Amino acid sequence: SIYCASVTAPVNIAVVKYWGKRDPKLNLPTNSSLSVTLSQSDLRTHTTASCSSTYPPPDTLILNGQSEELNNRTLTCLKLLRSMRAELESSDATLPKLSQHPLKVVTANNFPTAAGLASSAAGFAALVYAIAQLYQLPHSPTELSRIARQGSGSACRSLFGGYVAWEGGEKADGSDSLAVQVAPPSHWPGMRALILVVSAAKKGVSSTSGMQQTCTTSALFQHRVKDVVPRVMGQMKEAVEKKDFDKFAEITMRDSNNFHACCLDTTPPIFYMNDVSRAAVRMVEWINEKAGRRVAAYTFDAGPNCVVYYEEGSGREVAGTFKGLLGGAAGWDGERGRAVEAAEE
Numbered sequence: 001s002i003y004c005a006s007v008t009a010p011v012n013i014a015v016v017k018y019w020g021k022r023d024p025k026l027n028l029p030t031n032s033s034l035s036v037t038l039s040q041s042d043l044r045t046h047t048t049a050s051c052s053s054t055y056p057p058p059d060t061l062i063l064n065g066q067s068e069e070l071n072n073r074t075l076t077c078l079k080l081l082r083s084m085r086a087e088l089e090s091s092d093a094t095l096p097k098l099s100q101h102p103l104k105v106v107t108a109n110n111f112p113t114a115a116g117l118a119s120s121a122a123g124f125a126a127l128v129y130a131i132a133q134l135y136q137l138p139h140s141p142t143e144l145s146r147i148a149r150q151g152s153g154s155a156c157r158s159l160f161g162g163y164v165a166w167e168g169g170e171k172a173d174g175s176d177s178l179a180v181q182v183a184p185p186s187h188w189p190g191m192r193a194l195i196l197v198v199s200a201a202k203k204g205v206s207s208t209s210g211m212q213q214t215c216t217t218s219a220l221f222q223h224r225v226k227d228v229v230p231r232v233m234g235q236m237k238e239a240v241e242k243k244d245f246d247k248f249a250e251i252t253m254r255d256s257n258n259f260h261a262c263c264l265d266t267t268p269p270i271f272y273m274n275d276v277s278r279a280a281v282r283m284v285e286w287i288n289e290k291a292g293r294r295v296a297a298y299t300f301d302a303g304p305n306c307v308v309y310y311e312e313g314s315g316r317e318v319a320g321t322f323k324g325l326l327g328g329a330a331g332w333d334g335e336r337g338r339a340v341e342a343a344e345e
């Protein structure tokens with residue numbers, strides 16, 4: 001027989017960024033981070049995991065319709081999940097020995113892969129979650145985050161909806177480096193995200209190698225890790241708890257700028273934002289100035305695409321302004337990208 005499980009995992013966009021590894025092998029971060037998980041209805045990865053004694057070995061992976069080589073990160077995740085299943089099987093002899101069957105993983109994104117749209121986050125979260133379901137593992141999302149983290153750091157946060165902290169931890173074995181939910185989506189139901197796809201092209205410098213270069217060459221980054229992030233993590237949790245959008249926006253924009261400043265301070269410098277990204281920054285600043293308070297917050301990951309957070313009540317001022325500028329709801333197409341609206345859960 002064939003055993004099968006299907007799941008989806010959404011993208012998350014950090015408002016306090018993860019950048020830097022204290023242990024590249026275990027994929028442990030230099031600092032904690034905090035993100036907002038987008039709703040399941042928008043940017044997401046759909047993954048089906050199946051296994052059967054009738055499948056020929058080895059394990060296989062199909063990504064967006066194409067057969068892919070299993071990289072080391074994927075192999076690590078599969079190995080960890082298999083050993084968790086094997087442990088269950090050894091304590092309960094009635095369980096089918098799924099850990100001994102070859103695995104088949106079929107996965108697809110509904111958005112451009114590796115364009116700085118957190119595809120690895122949704123991808124590894126979906127992979128880990130699908131296999132955990134297939135193996136009927138009793139582990140909590142926080143326990144599974146330890147595995148997803150080893151696929152891609154940011155993936156550990158996509159195992160939860162809403163507001164999620166990845167506590168960097170201090171232990172050398174990584175046992176305290178875990179994702180926890182700060183608040184569920186229902187805590188702040190008016191939160192919205194607008195994704196401005198400036199470019200759907202693959203990014204120039206991957207986050208994995210970019211952050212390594214920043215770690216080893218930037219002095220500004222040492223300041224970020226020691227003095228900036230520990231302080232803003234607490235402030236951001238408080239802003240979420242109080243649903244203080246003004247504070248949420250201030251920290252989000254400052255942290256994005258601090259992260260990109262560290263990229264610029266890297267030798268050789270890394271440029272993720274481009275002229276269109278900077279135009280989006282000016283647009284948000286202008287919207288906030290006109291409103292007389294912060295009603296919108298921009299943030300950029302390792303690519304030029306802009307994510308704008310706003311509250312539903314400010315939809316006309318924020319999403320309306322962007323869409324008006326970009327030519328209607330259908331967006332901003334052609335060379336300059338396109339506007340996609342993503343609602344919070």
Ligand code: DP6
Binds near residue numbers: 120
């Ligand atoms: C800028 O999670 O892609 O999006 O752990 O090497 O796979 P690896 O890195 P990855 O880095 C994400 C960096 C970021 C910030 C963030 O999501 O916190």
